[in-house]
Amino acid sequence: MLDAPLALDALGDPSRRQILMLLARGGMSVSGLLEHFDFSQPALSKHLRILREAGLVTFVKDGRAHRYELRGEAIRDAGAWMIELYAFWNDRLDTLGSTLDALAEEDAREDAVQ
Amino acid sequence: MLDAPLALDALGDPSRRQILMLLARGGMSVSGLLEHFDFSQPALSKHLRILREAGLVTFVKDGRAHRYELRGEAIRDAGAWMIELYAFWNDRLDTLGSTLDALAEEDAREDAVQ
DNA sequence: GATTTATATAACTTTGCGGTTATGCTTAAT
DNA sequence: ATTAAGCATAACCGCAAAGTTATATAAATC
Known part of the structure; x- marks a missing residue:
């Protein structure tokens, strides 16, 4: 973790x-x-x-x-950590993957417009 | 908010x-x-x-x-709040929707197996 | 240039919090 | 029945943190 x-x-x-x-x-x-x-x-x-x-x-x-x-990125990172902890607890690491993928995708889109 | x-x-x-x-x-x-x-x-x-x-x-x-x-739900809720704050800041409420939808979907699956 | 506005920092006070030791309660072991 | 183990609470201590007032700096206003 x-x-x-x-x-x-x-x-x-x-x-x-x-x-x-x-x-x-x-x-x-x-x-x-x-x-x-x-x-x-x-x-x-x-x-x-x-x-x-x-x-x-x-x-x-x-x-x-x-x-x-x-x-916002700092807030997002803190939130992601908790979601990650939740996913780990929930014994579903596939969820972890998809959640972080979604966030990364968001980030890429953000970077694109900046 | x-x-x-x-x-x-x-x-x-x-x-x-x-x-x-x-x-x-x-x-x-x-x-x-x-x-x-x-x-x-x-x-x-x-x-x-x-x-x-x-x-x-x-x-x-x-x-x-x-x-x-x-x-885990309490952790997830805290994490979701931050992601929500991030999405709001990021002026992308569609992200908020999809993120929370994903979490709700997870929750439904969890409830199903319990 | 003197004054006012906007913010930061310094110095200080107080309160809350994280730690301790001591003690009590409940359950297991002998 | 005693003793020991596992945990919670009480009472206390020290310090860090959140508040205060006072002061410093920088920029706008007059």
């Missing part, structure tokens, strides 16, 4: 998962994100740093704003 | 992920699991409690031993 992705450590926090759900809709600035939370701006910046170091988000400077963006 | 599964909180710990990987190979007793770790038996029991309350494992009493088992 493959090692679990580090990203799962960062995903263990509800606020960070909420951030990722917001970013899945599109890039957002820190102040834009902040409107959706009760805690302070530094607290949000700390979460964003953790997500960055886990490879789950990136940002681009846009004037004085930092536009954060989701790194 | 759907809420993230609570299970992800429990998955935020490397030791617990290791436990799940061991259990994916088949049910194990606490003492059996303990051989794979450096910490004490109470520490392991606390991890198992958290995994139980997250719905990720169950156990059956077997004499004085407790045989823990993985609840």
Whole structure:
């Protein structure tokens, strides 16, 4: 069995998962994100740093704003690991193959348009 | 976007992920699991409690031993949530459909043999 | 150039979590 | 019946993590 992705450590926090759900809709600035939370701006910046170091988000400077963006591949990899674990448990490695094949196919299509 | 599964909180710990990987190979007793770790038996029991309350494992009493088992569906659901998030981010809801369809199909097959 | 806006970092506080030892309960063994 | 084995819980400890306020930097505005 493959090692679990580090990203799962960062995903263990509800606020960070909420951030990722917001970013899945599109890039957002820190102040834009902040409107959706009760805690302070530094607290949000700390979460964003953790997500960055886990490879789950990136940002681009846009004037004085930092536009954060989701790194979907990292999310996908974490999800794939779980599906893989499920498939292994389920004693159906054919499922594993088809699932990962489907993901790889998606990836190829994505790369093509970029 | 759907809420993230609570299970992800429990998955935020490397030791617990290791436990799940061991259990994916088949049910194990606490003492059996303990051989794979450096910490004490109470520490392991606390991890198992958290995994139980997250719905990720169950156990059956077997004499004085407790045989823990993985609840694959919970893992699958957590993985599916991430794949779903990825698909949403990737602006390809057709992918979401096909991925979840594939999982549902797997599930149906599983139910059939049980 | 002074001020305001946007974000990050530093320093600090507090709380939660993962670890420990000690103990209790249940079941098997002798 | 005692003893031992397997596991869970209680009580406690230390530290990391999530929060705070204060401050620094960089860019836009006036």
